[in-house]
Amino acid sequence: FGGAFLFLTAGPRVTYVPPPPSEDEESIFSHYESGVNFDKYDEILVDVSGTNPPPAIMTFDEAALCESLKRNVSKSGYVKPTPVQKHGIPIVSAGRDLMACAQTGSGKTAAFLLPILQQLMADGAAASCFSETQEPEAIIVAPTRELINQIYLEARKFAYGTCVRPVVVYGGVSTGHQIRDLSRGCNVLCGTPGRLLDMIGRGKVGLTKVRYLVLDEADRMLDMGFEPDMRRLVGSPGMPSKENRQTLMFSATFPEDIQRLAADFLKTDYLFLAVGIVGGACSDVEQTFVQVTKFAKRDQLLDLLKSTGSARTMVFVETKRQADFIAVILCQEKFPTTSIHGDREQWQREQALGDFRSGKCPVLVATSVGARGLDIPDVQLVVNFDLPNNIDEYVHRIGRTGRCGNTGRAVSFYDPEANSELAQSLVTILSKAQQEVPSWLEAAAFSGHGPSGFNPPRKHFASTDLRKGPQGGLFQDSSVTSQLAAQTAADDEEWE
Numbered sequence: 001f002g003g004a005f006l007f008l009t010a011g012p013r014v015t016y017v018p019p020p021p022s023e024d025e026e027s028i029f030s031h032y033e034s035g036v037n038f039d040k041y042d043e044i045l046v047d048v049s050g051t052n053p054p055p056a057i058m059t060f061d062e063a064a065l066c067e068s069l070k071r072n073v074s075k076s077g078y079v080k081p082t083p084v085q086k087h088g089i090p091i092v093s094a095g096r097d098l099m100a101c102a103q104t105g106s107g108k109t110a111a112f113l114l115p116i117l118q119q120l121m122a123d124g125a126a127a128s129c130f131s132e133t134q135e136p137e138a139i140i141v142a143p144t145r146e147l148i149n150q151i152y153l154e155a156r157k158f159a160y161g162t163c164v165r166p167v168v169v170y171g172g173v174s175t176g177h178q179i180r181d182l183s184r185g186c187n188v189l190c191g192t193p194g195r196l197l198d199m200i201g202r203g204k205v206g207l208t209k210v211r212y213l214v215l216d217e218a219d220r221m222l223d224m225g226f227e228p229d230m231r232r233l234v235g236s237p238g239m240p241s242k243e244n245r246q247t248l249m250f251s252a253t254f255p256e257d258i259q260r261l262a263a264d265f266l267k268t269d270y271l272f273l274a275v276g277i278v279g280g281a282c283s284d285v286e287q288t289f290v291q292v293t294k295f296a297k298r299d300q301l302l303d304l305l306k307s308t309g310s311a312r313t314m315v316f317v318e319t320k321r322q323a324d325f326i327a328v329i330l331c332q333e334k335f336p337t338t339s340i341h342g343d344r345e346q347w348q349r350e351q352a353l354g355d356f357r358s359g360k361c362p363v364l365v366a367t368s369v370g371a372r373g374l375d376i377p378d379v380q381l382v383v384n385f386d387l388p389n390n391i392d393e394y395v396h397r398i399g400r401t402g403r404c405g406n407t408g409r410a411v412s413f414y415d416p417e418a419n420s421e422l423a424q425s426l427v428t429i430l431s432k433a434q435q436e437v438p439s440w441l442e443a444a445a446f447s448g449h450g451p452s453g454f455n456p457p458r459k460h461f462a463s464t465d466l467r468k469g470p471q472g473g474l475f476q477d478s479s480v481t482s483q484l485a486a487q488t489a490a491d492d493e494e495w496e
């Protein structure tokens, strides 16, 4: 009986083998153009706190990258570094631990990949060779399968033509396939936590050579959903102590309670890099709000999509069932639509993202699993059909548009019955992004709902490195709820 029970709970064996990524140079380096606001990134205030930060670089030349990396950066269409790259690259190169917060779509991925790859090349990383146990020098973790795959493809792009070999492991894909891929050599291992720990537990990955541990979407990786896995990872046999590795954390949001927790993983002299307002929304996204009841949302969405034509659109909903339901309705109404959520098979999730990327389905309905990190060209509109229950998730969701200096638009359906808790934080977010605040939303914010008092917009840039004391924490109200909210999301979703 025990065996049968085990079999039932383990579920069917996953046999999906994703198609290999293209080897064609043109598609490896395909990219979208940076937008009209790219140069405005330079006007964003930057604050680095902690002792002895190295000076920022102004150009990629100053990053002293080796020839092949330089070539790959240029083939990727990068001409000038973004602020998180200008400051982040020298910090990583100087061997410092880092907690970096910069707005969505502003190039955080290259800010950690380039200096890591550069260092591995400079130190002559061992060319990959076959071995049953691989000993990567860098481990990168992220919360969703699609995001870690995207980071892997970026790593593969920047490492093109070098001897550094990145590998990716994530759930929903045949383990045997990933073990075979790993055994061919691995310098940079990208993984979602569950599958990564599984590979370590099976003895396929050794940790003794780890020099870099990167947590992308670090606040999510350290909230209640993933924190135990992260502790397991750093406590795994062979993993160098925090004193003996470099730990790097990146996100667009960093609630204070999570910053406090993050300190356990970082050396005490870590640097905190804030580009703009910690937890702030991307100012290139025009945010509008429509007050609507639950029952009127459907018609509102149809009207909106009719008015935007074939603009590539992501529609966020609360539940997996709702995602399927809305996708079906939109298809019936002749909007080619697909969906991504945790109940879909991995091949369906990957196909959905592929169809959305290619434009075959210009509308993607997603649960919170699609909120973070995904970098899809030309997403013009994000619709919050259901608003999330925490402000950080809102910031990440609307950040799927307005990336890399391009402009974007987000329309959110605000249901007074369900969303009043969010009103204060929304007003703060809108004000800080210099956006118009609807008077009804301001009234809702003042009417006393929500976890704390109204947060008046600050006139000056406020760094929110926790170590600077209580005047920081612009979005403290959100941090109070973030853990709970994230837990709810984690319960609902098969994240990785």
Ligand SMILES: Nc1ncnc2c1ncn2[C@@H]1O[C@H](COP(=O)(O)OP(=O)(O)OP(=O)(O)O)[C@@H](O)[C@H]1O
Pocket: 031, 032, 034, 077, 078, 079, 080, 081, 082, 085, 102, 103, 104, 105, 106, 107, 108, 109, 110, 251, 252, 372, 373, 374, 375, 399, 403, 404
């Ligand atoms: N210096 C640059 N010049 C031109 N394009 C860049 C530069 N840096 C990054 N990009 C491009 O900008 C896009 C967004 O970058 P990336 O995905 O790293 O953003 P992010 O800050 O990690 O966003 P998120 O918070 O949503 O995860 C990518 O397509 C990336 O290739």
